[in-house]
Amino acid sequence: MKKIINIFLLIVGITFFAACSKDTETTPDPEKTKIAESTTTSGLTVSLWSDQTSYLVAYNKVYVQVKKADGSSVTNATVTYSPLMDMTTMKHSSPVEQPVYNTSDQLYEGAVVFSMPSGMMGSWGLTVKVNNESLVFNVSVNATVTNTKHTGTFLGTDGKSYSVSLVQPSTPKIGMNDLEILVNVKQDMLTFPPDAGLTIEVTPEMPSMGHGSPNNVNPVSSSNGHYKGKVNFTMSGDWRLHLKLLRNNTVIVEDAALDLLF
Amino acid sequence: MYKKQILSYCCALAIYTASAQQTDSLPGLKIDRTLLLKEVTIQPEKGISQSYQDQQRSNLQVLTDKILESTPGINMIRRGNFAMEPTIRSLNNGQITMTIDGMRIFGACTDRMDPISSYVEPNNLESLSFSVNPGGASYGSSIGGGINFKLKSPSFTSEKKVSGSAGLGFESNGQAYQSLAGIEYSAPNFAIQANGIFRRSGNYTAGNVEEISFSQYRKWNGNVSALFKTSEHTYLKTDYIQDEGFDIGYPALTMDVSFAKAKIGALSYVYFHPEKNIYWETKAYYNYINHAMDDTKRPKETVPMHMDMPGTSRTMGAYSALTYQPTLKHHIKARLDGFNNQLSAEMTMYPDDGAAMFMYTLPDLARTDIGLNLSDDISLNDQFNLQIGGRFDYAHDYIFSEVGKEQLSGMFVGDLSRNRFITNLNLELGYTLSHAWKFSAEVARAARSSTLQEGYSFYIYNRLDGYDYIGNPDLKQETSTNVNLSTRFHSARFVAEVSGFGYFFKNYITGSLLQGYSVMTIGANGVKHYVSLPSAKLVGAELALKWSPLDNLILTSLNTYARGSDNQGNGLPMIAPLKTVNAILYNFKQVSLQAESISYAAQNNVNTAIYGETSTPSSTILNLSVSKEFKFKGSPVLRANAGVDNLLDREYVQHLDIMKIARPGRNFLFRMTALF
Numbered sequence: 001m002k003k004i005i006n007i008f009l010l011i012v013g014i015t016f017f018a019a020c021s022k023d024t025e026t027t028p029d030p031e032k033t034k035i036a037e038s039t040t041t042s043g044l045t046v047s048l049w050s051d052q053t054s055y056l057v058a059y060n061k062v063y064v065q066v067k068k069a070d071g072s073s074v075t076n077a078t079v080t081y082s083p084l085m086d087m088t089t090m091k092h093s094s095p096v097e098q099p100v101y102n103t104s105d106q107l108y109e110g111a112v113v114f115s116m117p118s119g120m121m122g123s124w125g126l127t128v129k130v131n132n133e134s135l136v137f138n139v140s141v142n143a144t145v146t147n148t149k150h151t152g153t154f155l156g157t158d159g160k161s162y163s164v165s166l167v168q169p170s171t172p173k174i175g176m177n178d179l180e181i182l183v184n185v186k187q188d189m190l191t192f193p194p195d196a197g198l199t200i201e202v203t204p205e206m207p208s209m210g211h212g213s214p215n216n217v218n219p220v221s222s223s224n225g226h227y228k229g230k231v232n233f234t235m236s237g238d239w240r241l242h243l244k245l246l247r248n249n250t251v252i253v254e255d256a257a258l259d260l261l262f
Numbered sequence: 263m264y265k266k267q268i269l270s271y272c273c274a275l276a277i278y279t280a281s282a283q284q285t286d287s288l289p290g291l292k293i294d295r296t297l298l299l300k301e302v303t304i305q306p307e308k309g310i311s312q313s314y315q316d317q318q319r320s321n322l323q324v325l326t327d328k329i330l331e332s333t334p335g336i337n338m339i340r341r342g343n344f345a346m347e348p349t350i351r352s353l354n355n356g357q358i359t360m361t362i363d364g365m366r367i368f369g370a371c372t373d374r375m376d377p378i379s380s381y382v383e384p385n386n387l388e389s390l391s392f393s394v395n396p397g398g399a400s401y402g403s404s405i406g407g408g409i410n411f412k413l414k415s416p417s418f419t420s421e422k423k424v425s426g427s428a429g430l431g432f433e434s435n436g437q438a439y440q441s442l443a444g445i446e447y448s449a450p451n452f453a454i455q456a457n458g459i460f461r462r463s464g465n466y467t468a469g470n471v472e473e474i475s476f477s478q479y480r481k482w483n484g485n486v487s488a489l490f491k492t493s494e495h496t497y498l499k500t501d502y503i504q505d506e507g508f509d510i511g512y513p514a515l516t517m518d519v520s521f522a523k524a525k526i527g528a529l530s531y532v533y534f535h536p537e538k539n540i541y542w543e544t545k546a547y548y549n550y551i552n553h554a555m556d557d558t559k560r561p562k563e564t565v566p567m568h569m570d571m572p573g574t575s576r577t578m579g580a581y582s583a584l585t586y587q588p589t590l591k592h593h594i595k596a597r598l599d600g601f602n603n604q605l606s607a608e609m610t611m612y613p614d615d616g617a618a619m620f621m622y623t624l625p626d627l628a629r630t631d632i633g634l635n636l637s638d639d640i641s642l643n644d645q646f647n648l649q650i651g652g653r654f655d656y657a658h659d660y661i662f663s664e665v666g667k668e669q670l671s672g673m674f675v676g677d678l679s680r681n682r683f684i685t686n687l688n689l690e691l692g693y694t695l696s697h698a699w700k701f702s703a704e705v706a707r708a709a710r711s712s713t714l715q716e717g718y719s720f721y722i723y724n725r726l727d728g729y730d731y732i733g734n735p736d737l738k739q740e741t742s743t744n745v746n747l748s749t750r751f752h753s754a755r756f757v758a759e760v761s762g763f764g765y766f767f768k769n770y771i772t773g774s775l776l777q778g779y780s781v782m783t784i785g786a787n788g789v790k791h792y793v794s795l796p797s798a799k800l801v802g803a804e805l806a807l808k809w810s811p812l813d814n815l816i817l818t819s820l821n822t823y824a825r826g827s828d829n830q831g832n833g834l835p836m837i838a839p840l841k842t843v844n845a846i847l848y849n850f851k852q853v854s855l856q857a858e859s860i861s862y863a864a865q866n867n868v869n870t871a872i873y874g875e876t877s878t879p880s881s882t883i884l885n886l887s888v889s890k891e892f893k894f895k896g897s898p899v900l901r902a903n904a905g906v907d908n909l910l911d912r913e914y915v916q917h918l919d920i921m922k923i924a925r926p927g928r929n930f931l932f933r934m935t936a937l938f
Contacts, residue, residue: 174621176668176672209613209782211781215672225656234721235621236614237618
């Protein structure tokens, strides 16, 4: 699988460089990595970008760059993402945030929560639809560092399945960090709408020592299932975020625990 | 006779006396001085205590700790057999200042394992000067004055001269030994001295013949000091001290020290004019302290999780100090000083499974302080003299790194730098009724800023009460109104000095429980932060008696008592109970014999619930010593000293002993020092 992608990337890369050698190419933020690239039948070059070197089992920002054959950026396309995990016996999607164009980056910016790594269990396909033309990218999703968990699925007391993902801090530091959590509820195998109607209580803990930290601020719903608060990491190391989800004072998930390491 | 003895010591020590004499030998009225050049701010009973210091210091081998401990009014907080922390009238830490030759130095250890007194040794010390009040005599803002360790300096001589010292000492308890050597070269325009000492001790044995594990230490200290005459009235002076301790055990704490290293350097320019009674010293200095705690030697079962806890302290500073006596009626001192201190300490914990965990316990804290001291000692007439003094500080505390700021952002909101103006004032009136009777009354307004640890510490474990401590950047200045009354009577054979004192605090800084905080230290009782109590008080008295029924026999009795209480009447922590030191000294030819008993009453004025202290039973120990001085043709002198501490091998603890680890049992001492 990886081999195919690599060969694919190599070919795409060669084409890309050949095509753009004379053009001033608008490169996104140098910190971003190009994950894949493909061309639509109408000749639009669509490339996928990530903040990391690969997509992870986590909340991932997924960026798309759309260029015409002459190298100029397409700024007004309608772009949508649909991730799909093909596990042979079954297929499922995962929470997704549809991209919008960001003029400063010249990228379409959205997000996908990949809920499991690609590998033996199955492979992820990310369908990017640009103005009614679909491209399917086979993306490799890697697990996060051992003993960490940036997203999880938790069965609620209401019988529904909730996807809870860490959006921020993406690079935790010792001290006060902005905390942002995304909650999606599973409607069916392919639909995971955001759930903005919850109350969340956060309790950080260092599992190696059993201590917590003071001055945390419970995340509150801001928009589209995002909840924003503060988390205080008094040390570096392993941290577990215990998240309690409530709806109308009823506990939905007692302990949606996410694990970080920094 | 006794005076003669001192005089003979002095002659022998002539090579050690400093050129700085000029300053101090201004016909000062208030400076009580022995011929050994010890300058003591007028605390009458200190005069009596000189005999102890002389005894202790004469062979240059006793730990600075021991010299301090034998000074009335000073009690030592003990965490191990080494590097005890001095308290003055039970005031400690940020309430007093400790300086080496006027230089501000701050220990690097978060657990106060390295008071700066542990970085000086008797063989590079010329004198200790104490003050019990802030104001004109001080080297920083404080509540209860401070201790200045005055460094020995070489001196210019009219002819070229080389002299030196060497010594060796052994103590039976702990198989401790020390060896020292020093050399000095003097010339009319140049003088240099170098001194070194090495000490080591194994575990000591307490009175019940129980070995106290982790009470060993090893250290060396070296210093070089040079004078360059630049004109008739000016000279340059450089000082450098390096002190390195290794493998120092702290039985009262959960960790030992793998190393404690200090590098202390100074450059001074001195203008002196004896005829005009001016001494003016301007000094720039820098010191760096590097300290690392260690738990790797402790039994595995007592270490729930291995951790590294290194810390550093850097201080650079300068001062310009002027002593001027325009007429016999005025003795003016002025001093402008400034320093910048940077403290950084961190902790890395290594769980058996899981990633290493790191944090700063002192997250890159800094203080810049600029201070001005002014004092005048005025002889109003033959009977009255008045001393007025003041010190004015501007202190700026801040966090000097981004990571430090970020870490503290989890604890405190907003900009954490703080500015404070601190004012210390003192006024003392002395009255000489007759040749025999003297009285003095002193009032002072004392103030101090919270220490950087009190302001910003990050889960620092306090072994005394078992709590993790978090700083509080918004602490108000701790202030106190100090009152001191003293009387001195002396006749040919009898001296009595008595003083009573009171420190009436406002915004007394102490710890208070923080609800809902989880502990960082495994096994800690909870988390406290520093708060200001509206009021607290410390009152006490000192009585010193000296009686010489015969010319060669001296009996002394030094008694100190203090009682502290907070605004609710609870006993304050770390207050030494009634202490009485009674000694008999007999001199015969070149031999002197001394027997001494040191007794502490029980301390029951404690509050376990609030301050974590438990009461301490009374204790008494008996020490004996004999010294002989051998003189040879020319100037060489050999001093031999033998003694036994805790003759009766009592098992005992004192109230300021953290965790009440038994103190050393019977200890035979042998010391020999040659001066040539």
